[in-house]
Amino acid sequence: MANLRSAEIFIRIAGVSGFLAVALGAYGSHGLRKRVDDKTYEVFQTANRYHFIHTLALLAVPMTRHPTVVGVLLLIGMLGFCGTCYFSALFGLKTLNKFTPYGGMMLMAGWLAMAF
Numbered sequence: 567m568a569n570l571r572s573a574e575i576f577i578r579i580a581g582v583s584g585f586l587a588v589a590l591g592a593y594g595s596h597g598l599r600k601r602v603d604d605k606t607y608e609v610f611q612t613a614n615r616y617h618f619i620h621t622l623a624l625l626a627v628p629m630t631r632h633p634t635v636v637g638v639l640l641l642i643g644m645l646g647f648c649g650t651c652y653f654s655a656l657f658g659l660k661t662l663n664k665f666t667p668y669g670g671m672m673l674m675a676g677w678l679a680m681a682f
Contacts, residue, residue: 573633579641580624587617590652598655606655613651620644620673626680636679643672 591614599607620640627637646669650662
């Protein structure tokens with residue numbers, strides 16, 4: 567029962583994450599686009615696309631064999647990959663870019679964890 571309960575938390579997190587993905591996507595399209603160059607906008611769009619995809623993946627977490635492991639890997643990956651890309655695009659600072667690949671690896675690990 568505790569495992570099911572912890573898995574259900576990821577559905578709630580997916581709801582909040584989905585809201586944030588839509589809000590950030592709207593800001594990117596209507597606010598950010600006007601004030602950044604094409605490369606920066608592309609970084610933002612990549613972050614937003616991966617944010618949406620992995621938000622949907624969070625909805626599948628309760629169906630996995632190890633929901634807590636899968637959910638935590640996906641969340642860390644989203645923060646590490648999407649978060650650093652958003653940060654770079656929004657603030658023009660590249661200080662966190664060194665963590666972006668680690669976020670990507672966590673996303674890949676989350677997908678693999680779903681399979682096992």
